[in-house]
Amino acid sequence: MLARMLTRAMDAQGVWTKPLGDLVHRFLFWLFQGIPALRDMLVGRWLGHPLHAVLTDAPIGILFLVIVFDVIGNPAAATTTLVVGILTMLAAALAGFADYADTDGKARERATLHSSLMLLALLGYLVSLAFRLGSGSSASAGGVFLSVLSFLVLAAGAYVGGDVVYVLGNMVSRHAFRGAGTKWIALEPVEADGGEIPEGKLVKAKLGINTLVLVRQGEKILALHDTCAHAGGPLNEGKLLDGPVVECPWHSSRYRMADGLVVQGPSVYDQPAYEVRRREGGGWEARRQA
Ligand code: FES
Numbered sequence: 001m002l003a004r005m006l007t008r009a010m011d012a013q014g015v016w017t018k019p020l021g022d023l024v025h026r027f028l029f030w031l032f033q034g035i036p037a038l039r040d041m042l043v044g045r046w047l048g049h050p051l052h053a054v055l056t057d058a059p060i061g062i063l064f065l066v067i068v069f070d071v072i073g074n075p076a077a078a079t080t081t082l083v084v085g086i087l088t089m090l091a092a093a094l095a096g097f098a099d100y101a102d103t104d105g106k107a108r109e110r111a112t113l114h115s116s117l118m119l120l121a122l123l124g125y126l127v128s129l130a131f132r133l134g135s136g137s138s139a140s141a142g143g144v145f146l147s148v149l150s151f152l153v154l155a156a157g158a159y160v161g162g163d164v165v166y167v168l169g170n171m172v173s174r175h176a177f178r179g180a181g182t183k184w185i186a187l188e189p190v191e192a193d194g195g196e197i198p199e200g201k202l203v204k205a206k207l208g209i210n211t212l213v214l215v216r217q218g219e220k221i222l223a224l225h226d227t228c229a230h231a232g233g234p235l236n237e238g239k240l241l242d243g244p245v246v247e248c249p250w251h252s253s254r255y256r257m258a259d260g261l262v263v264q265g266p267s268v269y270d271q272p273a274y275e276v277r278r279r280e281g282g283g284w285e286a287r288r289q290a
Pocket of ligand 1: 102228229230231232233248249250251252253265266267
């Protein structure tokens with residue numbers, strides 16, 4: 001009941017979060033596409049995990065401590081903690097903006113609401129800090145009031161951010177629920193040249209209920225799951241690069257065809273890779289790599 005009310009309230013913000021989100025997204029997409037190394041560092045490709053999710057816990061915990069120090073009457077500790085909280089908020093925001101640059105649809109609208117609330121909280125904290133610094137060693141009523149108010153906005157922003165991940169599945173691996181499986185299954189290339197898989201191009205193939213993307217190198221067939229781990233783009237419609245590496249057509253994540261290793265973001269997850277061999281009696285069969 002409460003969740004439905006909150007969802008309706010968030011959806012109602014679409015009148016401004018959609019146009020604003022599209023505008024900001026255009027800028028961030030342009031910015032981060034131009035510096036992929038920075039984007040990859042901020043999204044957390046090096047960690048194999050979204051960095052934003054790791055960083056967001058710090059400001060929430062630290063900024064709650066500001067309230068605790070205010071309540072127990074230690075304004076100096078509250079001010080120092082507030083400075084640390086603001087710095088960790090800025091770090092989390094940088095990582096969040098890198099995620100936002102490749103967020104589409106409803107998730108982009110929600111992410112716009114989330115980041116707007118976080119920026120509002122940040123502004124409140126900065127004004128609170130100014131009040132505190134202006135009042136010397138004594139407690140500032142305005143500073144205390146603003147940090148409590150900002151924490152409420154921060155908590156609302158965190159709720160919306162949780163929705164982006166847990167409800168809309170943004171930055172969740174598209175293979176989170178896919179089992180490994182060890183059975184060899186007949187592989188059916190959608191495009192076969194006289195029964196053979198053509199060389200030097202990406203080829204789509206069915207493997208039971210799964211779709212794979214293949215590259216043939218002589219007798220060797222390299223295969224990955226076709227659904228991009230980042231947001232579900234069809235890899236068979238992407239580009240084949242040297243390596244061989246496949247580039248997703250949606251946000252340009254790149255995966256090594258031999259083992260699915262992600263070599264360029266925004267994906268932070270490796271892609272499921274498959275072994276392929278000749279089948280007795282003709283054709284091919286495949287199974288997921290261990
Ligand atoms: S869906 Fe985003 S990079 Fe593939």
